[in-house]
Amino acid sequence: MITRRTLLGGLTAGAATAALAGRAAGAPVPRAAGPLPLHVVNNSGAYANTSVWIYVIGTAGDQQVHLTPDGRLAPVALADNGPDGFTDYAVPLAAGGTTTVNLSPMSGRIYVALGSKLKIKAVTDGNGRPALATPAGWVAGDPNYNVLHDSVEFTYDAGGMHCNTTMVDMFSVPISLRLTGAADQTTGTLKDGARDQIFADVKAAAGFDRLVIGDRRVIAPSHGLEAGLFAADYFxxxxxxxxxxxxxxxxxxxxxxxxxxxxxxxxxxxxxxxxxxxxxxxxxxxxxxxxxxxxxxxxxxxxxxxxxxxxxxxxxxxxxxxxxxxxxxxxxxxxxRTHHYARAMHAATRDGKAYGFPFDDVGNFAAYVEDHAPKDLTLTLTRF
Missing domain, CATH: 3.30.920.50 (Beta-1,3-glucanase, C-terminal domain)
Known part of the structure; x- marks a missing residue:
């Protein structure tokens, strides 16, 4: 089974991110992967469509790429940095209702930003190729630290679609994924009021309280440890x-x-x-x-x-x-003395599944779905 631990390295420069990759054992003979509709639904109840943007970025072959608003997959280029020093790879939502774009075969992340656009910089990686420094919401000096944002991970290839919601780095925005094809699967959906409950549960757990960053996000204890917000000898x-x-x-x-x-x-x-x-x-x-x-x-x-x-x-x-x-x-x-952050994430989801730490797929407890004959993927911003 493909999991978050089967990763492609080097998705970003200067930020700890990775993407799903590979093909599940026992999958059908590979086929050509055509465009796959991605539907984005804003049921947040907190932000209008005009204040929400998505970013589809990752790798295709040996290139870092991004999805354009008209559905094309374009290579990352240093020239894409604007006068402010950042790219504008935002795909705006339709003024109302569902927004649909087509995903091409690639491996990466779908970021969502609410209220403000993300600042994503095109840089040069260690091999001299264009790459992206993507958001690191757990780093106080990151240019996106004050932007409300979150992401999901995916790989779409000849073996099908493999995707997950992830809290391995942080949690901020309630997101669910529905993948249809040979089956109809949904994961990541939070219970009613669960966003507030996550913030409260982590805040109340001894040693975890400093991981709650206002009302913007809760950062994972692994990143809290790096930032001096979590005890290095906790476990x-x-x-x-x-x-x-x-x-x-x-x-x-x-x-x-x-x-x-x-x-x-x-x-x-x-x-x-x-x-x-x-x-x-x-x-x-x-x-x-x-x-x-x-x-x-x-x-x-x-x-x-x-x-x-x-x-x-x-x-x-x-x-x-x-x-x-x-x-x-x-x-x-x-x-x-347990991983109260992961506990809070699992308690918050309707199916009990979440990616609270990188090995959370052991026993099939991760918010992960895959389909070898996918028809479409729906990303829903669920109610805050």
């Missing part, structure tokens, strides 16, 4: 507890490659099974970013085990459940 007691738990008993992890059995020793958690792999004790940053000691390469051994360990630490199930992954959501986020 240390939970990590120590989990490592201690398996010094004298087995930890069983089931993956697509088979079943692995692990024990801790010498600071390492070592697994044996279809292969042997060891993990150093991760840091709080590793847990939140699903990186470092928990980095998940695209292989059949280390990557899948890292994803299971990372999800279990974020969901506070690792120490107390000797068989992983845990698939009952009632067991998630039960510890006092």
């Amino acid at each position: 240390a007691p939970a990590i120590d507890e989990a490592w201690s738990a398996y010094a004298a008993k087995d930890l069983t992890v089931k993956t697509v490659a088979g079943t692995f059995t692990g024990r801790t020793g010498g600071g390492q958690l070592t697994f044996h099974g279809p292969g042997t792999v060891s993990f150093a004790k991760p840091s709080t940053r590793d847990v939140l970013m699903c990186d470092g000691a928990l980095a998940a390469p695209n292989d059949r051994i280390r990557g899948p085990i890292a994803a299971v360990l990372g999800s279990a630490l974020n969901r506070s199930t690792l120490a107390g459940h000797a068989t992983q992954p845990v698939t009952d959501p009632a067991a998630f986020y039960q510890a006092q």
Whole structure:
């Protein structure tokens, strides 16, 4: 299954963003991907269509591209920067009703901006090619810090459409996705009043309160840690507890490659099974970013085990459940010291699915949909 963790690097210059890529195992034989209608519906109740803009940016082949208002896919060019130093790649909504544009095959993000346009700069990447420095709403010095905005991720290719709503970096605007084709799927829809509830829940959680940035957004604790707004050792007691738990008993992890059995020793958690792999004790940053000691390469051994360990630490199930992954959501986020940001995101959605951290797809709990014969995609700004 394609997930947010199957990523294309280098989508932006100077900003931590990525896009879905690839094709799901078992997908039909690739076909030519023609234009796919993208419908944008503004049911926010807070902003008129004339105060909402979308931006479709990403990569096609080895080029960074953007969608023009007339539906063309155009390469990014440094000459697109205006007198203010930024591009204007905004696609305005129709004056009323639904706005429809056609998506061409590409991998990227659909940004939505409410009240003000985004400032997206064309720059040169490390290979000397035109690229984009996209919004980083978690960085106080970013030119879009005061703009209300959010995004979804997608890849549209010969294997179909793969897309998700994401809170991995931040949450600001309620957005749902409906993908029709071989099936009719919707994800990301918040419960009534859930935006306010997310802000309140994160604000009330010990250690998470500084992640709430006024009424604009809630930033993920991984970025809060980088900004000095979240404790760098927050998960240390939970990590120590989990490592201690398996010094004298087995930890069983089931993956697509088979079943692995692990024990801790010498600071390492070592697994044996279809292969042997060891993990150093991760840091709080590793847990939140699903990186470092928990980095998940695209292989059949280390990557899948890292994803299971990372999800279990974020969901506070690792120490107390000797068989992983845990698939009952009632067991998630039960510890006092847990990932309260991700907990709030999942509690807010109607289907219980969200991307609160990068390994949130483990167990199929991510706000992700795909279709190998897509007909159209609808992005809806739901009620604030």
